[in-house]
Amino acid sequence: MEIEQSLIADIKAIIQSSKEAAIRAVDHERTLMYWRVGQRIFEEEQVGKDRAEYGLYLTQLIAEQLEPEFGSGFSKRQIELFRQFYRQFPIANTLYSQLSWSQYKLLIRLDSQDKRDFYIAETVKNNWTVRQLERQINSSLWERLLLSNDRKSVLAVARSEQNPSDAKEIIKDPMYLEFLGLKRESSYYEKDLEQAIITHLHDFLLELGNGFAFVARQKRLHIEGDEFFVDLVFYNRLLQCFVIIEIKTTKLSHQDIGQLQMYVNYYDRYEKRDFENPTIGILLCADKNNAVVKISLPENNKTIIASEYKLYLPSEKQLIDEMKKEIEKLQKDE
Known part of the structure; x- marks a missing residue:
């Protein structure tokens, strides 16, 4: 039988x-x-x-x-x-035979060949549906990655011509979480946002980027008799490292950065294997002060990243305004 x-x-x-x-x-x-x-x-x-x-x-x-x-x-x-x-x-x-006419119609409307090449490579590599491609275009994935990387690097990673050498090459700031279905005017407890992410884990992995796999939720750490709980743990096969995410529904503080740094240190000392790269920590926060983040971390920091979350996709005007602000910040830092 x-x-x-x-x-x-x-x-x-x-x-x-x-x-x-x-x-x-x-x-x-x-x-x-x-x-x-x-x-x-x-x-x-x-x-x-x-x-x-x-x-x-x-x-x-x-x-x-x-x-x-x-x-x-x-x-x-x-x-x-x-x-x-x-x-x-x-x-x-x-x-590409993998791309449908509906996907090509979305690509045709893009305003540069580099941008089209990027979305084509990402769609083919990740087997995106029409809906997923449309969402990534509407959430300005190309522009968000360009804010912290050069054009050639973003294209090379998308085409699998090179592996990302820095977490910022694939981790976005801000992250758009409109798929959670939470109302923008409401405030939420961290556990509520965490539960919504788990409920919509597939979409969250898509927003996180390439190579992410879910490992644990509320991971318990025992440190000399004290217990701590890590919100979310992922693994990224491209970066070959653990990725810890701490959720903060209020404005980010230097204490939050210190707490996440402790979790990252723990994973590096007790969980990471010799062939793996240093653990990455992401503070997913409702608001942040970039100056506080920068001063709280070592100048050569590459393991702690603060990323704001948004509960709705931006309008065209909001996107343009946000892009201008970020470019001005980058120019001041240079």
């Missing part, structure tokens, strides 16, 4: 795998079709490039001819998207 059940399970797995492969193949062929339509429109534009507004005339003409027969997928807006698709991805064999 067990053999028969195993046989049925294997057959079901084969069927499901084949269905998924067929769906991916169909979607990739559809993506190539849109690319070829965009290529053909672009070629025609070049023939008549001396005629003013010829491109707009073409897209309108094509939509009027195709939409009645093939549906809204060939509206004027979609036709313009096909043309833009070809112009941004002019080499067919550089298109």
